[in-house]
């Protein structure tokens with residue numbers, strides 16, 4: 001199966017990764033200030049890492065999206081809906097924004113689109129996330145949309161970026177609890 005979904009919001013487009021995005025992916029993830037908060041990104045992050053990620057994403061039809069700034073057509077981040085269980089109607093997934101573009105509301109805008117797609121198009125009922133210690137920006141962003149703190153998985157990850165053992169602070173969002181999706185530019189189309 002192929003991911004051919006494109007989501008458009010006010011300032012952003014979320015579309016499937018393309019191999020031509022590899023340089024932009026390296027530009028965003030070859031940065032310890034970003035990768036130290038992610039479970040699966042190594043540091044340094046090389047062009048081969050980027051190409052392998054994109055190839056796997058395309059081959060497996062994963063719901064991994066590049067986040068594009070409409071104004072400039074630049075790739076400024078990535079987000080995904082992962083580990084989808086249609087039996088339980090749940091999924092996980094994360095997000096990152098290139099450090100140069102953080103703090104401008106793009107993360108919230110893309111995350112919101114991801115949540116809306118998961119609940120309203122995929123018809124899921126629960127989203128599972130998490131964050132590492134001190135990642136207050138991610139935590140606050142999740143709380144804003146109604147995510148609740150659900151506990152800690154102790155020593156859950158060895159960070160590929162830092163090698164540190166990290167506790168995972170787990171969060172979850174029920175469809176019935178979601179906030180902030182009203183009055184929101186959101187269009188979905190399917191690529192041919």
Ligand SMILES: CC(C)(COP(=O)(O)OP(=O)(O)OC[C@H]1O[C@@H](n2cnc3c(N)ncnc32)[C@H](O)[C@@H]1OP(=O)(O)O)[C@@H](O)C(=O)NCCC(=O)NCCS
Nearest residue numbers: 037095096097102103104105106107108136137138140141
């Ligand atoms: C987490 C991340 C995706 C957020 O994206 P962003 O574009 O920087 O976030 P936004 O500008 O939309 O801000 C999101 C919210 O974070 C909070 N926030 C912003 N700056 C903050 C700061 N310095 N400290 C604490 N909270 C902060 C605010 O609640 C903000 O929402 P508001 O402006 O409506 O109040 C981005 O910072 C990032 O890529 N970080 C590194 C990778 C990462 O942590 N990914 C998530 C892993 S769980």
